[in-house]
Amino acid sequence: MLNLLIEGITSFIQSTGIAKIFAATAETPLAFAGVDFGTIIMLAISCVLIYLAIGKEFEPLLLLPIAFGMLLSNLPLANVMHNVLFVGSGEEHFVMDFGKILHEGGLLDLLYLGVKLGIYPSLIFIGIGAMTDFSPLIANPKSLLLGAAAQLGVFLAFFGALFLGFNIYEAMSIGIIGGADGPTAILVTKTLAPKLLPAIAVAAYSYMALIPIIQPPIMKALTTKKERSVKMGQLRPVSKLERLVFPIIVTIVVALIVPDAVPLVGCLMLGNLFKESGVTERLSKTVQNELINIVTIFLGVTVGATASADTFLQKETLFIIVLGLVAFCMSTAGGILFGKLMYVLTGGKVNPLIGSAGVSAVPMAARVAQTVGREEDPTNFLLMHAMGPNVAGVIGSAVAAGVFLAMAKVL
Amino acid sequence: MNNIYAQGAVVSVIGLCTVFLVLAILWGVLELMRVFFTAPKKQTKPAKAQSAPAPAAPAPAPVAVADDGELIAVLTAAIAASLNRPASSLNIRSYRKVGTAAPAWNQVARRDNLIG
Numbered sequence: 001m002l003n004l005l006i007e008g009i010t011s012f013i014q015s016t017g018i019a020k021i022f023a024a025t026a027e028t029p030l031a032f033a034g035v036d037f038g039t040i041i042m043l044a045i046s047c048v049l050i051y052l053a054i055g056k057e058f059e060p061l062l063l064l065p066i067a068f069g070m071l072l073s074n075l076p077l078a079n080v081m082h083n084v085l086f087v088g089s090g091e092e093h094f095v096m097d098f099g100k101i102l103h104e105g106g107l108l109d110l111l112y113l114g115v116k117l118g119i120y121p122s123l124i125f126i127g128i129g130a131m132t133d134f135s136p137l138i139a140n141p142k143s144l145l146l147g148a149a150a151q152l153g154v155f156l157a158f159f160g161a162l163f164l165g166f167n168i169y170e171a172m173s174i175g176i177i178g179g180a181d182g183p184t185a186i187l188v189t190k191t192l193a194p195k196l197l198p199a200i201a202v203a204a205y206s207y208m209a210l211i212p213i214i215q216p217p218i219m220k221a222l223t224t225k226k227e228r229s230v231k232m233g234q235l236r237p238v239s240k241l242e243r244l245v246f247p248i249i250v251t252i253v254v255a256l257i258v259p260d261a262v263p264l265v266g267c268l269m270l271g272n273l274f275k276e277s278g279v280t281e282r283l284s285k286t287v288q289n290e291l292i293n294i295v296t297i298f299l300g301v302t303v304g305a306t307a308s309a310d311t312f313l314q315k316e317t318l319f320i321i322v323l324g325l326v327a328f329c330m331s332t333a334g335g336i337l338f339g340k341l342m343y344v345l346t347g348g349k350v351n352p353l354i355g356s357a358g359v360s361a362v363p364m365a366a367r368v369a370q371t372v373g374r375e376e377d378p379t380n381f382l383l384m385h386a387m388g389p390n391v392a393g394v395i396g397s398a399v400a401a402g403v404f405l406a407m408a409k410v411l
Numbered sequence: 412m413n414n415i416y417a418q419g420a421v422v423s424v425i426g427l428c429t430v431f432l433v434l435a436i437l438w439g440v441l442e443l444m445r446v447f448f449t450a451p452k453k454q455t456k457p458a459k460a461q462s463a464p465a466p467a468a469p470a471p472a473p474v475a476v477a478d479d480g481e482l483i484a485v486l487t488a489a490i491a492a493s494l495n496r497p498a499s500s501l502n503i504r505s506y507r508k509v510g511t512a513a514p515a516w517n518q519v520a521r522r523d524n525l526i527g
Contacts, residue, residue: 131515141441144434151430155423162419171419242448249440257433288515363516392434399433403426411418 038309069304127292129271147392150358152334153178157327178327179397198307261402
């Protein structure tokens with residue numbers, strides 16, 4: 001009887017996660033003296049990220065699900081996520097087996113299919129489109145060029161990643177962090193470098209949250225007091241017809257030149273048309289709220305869940321964090337420098353600060369431009385002027401992503 | 412080894428040029444739209460009756476004021492707090508409910524007192 005009891009207790013203890021942590025084998029990553037430090041570090045990182053999301057409010061709507069997903073998938077023996085089903089275990093040409101995923105996958109594996117198939121980023125873009133007012137861009141189309149210039153960081157970080165030894169597909173995925181657009185970065189990475197997905201998602205969303213800290217020093221360093229004080233004229237009113245035609249034309253133009261950008265740009269413009277048409281208010285409200293919220297939960301939790309010790313605790317993750325910062329800084333600088341060019345060409349009518357809003361993080365980057373402008377002159381209102389490059393940046397980074405996806409096919 | 416940098420340079424140049432090209436084409440299209448859709452016809456906009464004496468107040472606009480003493484008091488207090496002026500210097504003549512159909516970001520901006 002006693003033996004049976006001891007046997008029962010022993011086998012129960014052996015089935016716990018604690019026992020698993022202290023029974024690491026030689027194959028376990030970061031194992032030392034039989035203790036699985038990889039899992040312990042990942043659980044600690046998850047808790048730090050949860051703290052940053054709740055305590056510091058760093059993009060909490062995304063960082064919290066990402067961090068908790070990371071926590072769930074790293075709990076020993078919980079088996080809610082099986083990365084091996086999606087990226088294989090080191091094979092040269094791994095082909096995903098959907099049947100196996102459906103039969104053997106846990107809850108998060110099934111939800112992760114939405115990321116893997118590129119569904120969630122596009123659905124999120126429908127919601128973003130419905131929340132975006134393109135009027136400042138239509139009223140001042142020149143600002144489209146600022147949105148293009150602010151993609152500079154994407155290509156510089158891409159090059160930097162090549163120098164650090166990443167392959168060309170990984171470098172593309174890292175570069176796109178500079179687009180400051182989470183769903184776009186996720187779409188590119190899941191296609192080109194799935195193993196880097198958690199690191200890139202965490203870097204992209206963390207830096208987006210840090211925009212109010214990262215951008216102002218660069219903006220001030222690259223502009224003079226006189227340039228920052230420029231007051232821009234009132235934007236012209238935009239007719240409803242223009243706002244209706246805009247999404248349709250953008251979709252057609254982008255689709256004809258960069259077909260690979262259509263899933264993002266097409267969905268962005270579909271959402272915008274819901275909003276602007278005035279006859280689909282229910283759809284517009286749904287995509288702005290329920291749809292985007294539900295998809296964000298699925299996306300965040302599953303992207304976080306892909307962060308396992310063997311893929312995340314690598315020196316590459318540190319490189320990605322550094323390159324992501326470089327990408328953000330360079331994109332900001334690209335926008336500002338192009339803004340300075342426009343300042344000169346227009347005879348001082350454009351405030352170069354709005355160029356920094358060309359990184360697409362909407363509307364945070366525009367608000368940073370407004371805040372920095374106001375520090376110079378409290379009566380200066382740059383917000384609506386900065387919204388032009390800001391929404392142009394969304395289109396710009398989606399096009400950059402499309403170019404990467406297209407080039408990856410031919411390289 | 413150099414090959415990968417050459418490839419990288421090609422991708423960067425093509426990528427940056429394509430982004431500029433697409434957005435420049437859109438710029439051209441938008442300029443055309445402006446020419447076609449906002450033809451010379453002069454729009455005589457109905458004069459917006461922003462009649463409130465508190466110019467930067469978030470909401471004031473026309474609607475007949477009924478016996479809404481309590482609401483007016485609340486609005487006065489809110490505007491006074493927002494503008495940091497004594498309530499006695501304000502005189503609300505009219506107010507209008509701003510619809511919640513505004514884009515979420517505009518609502519955030521309004522809440523943060525960035526736009527009117």
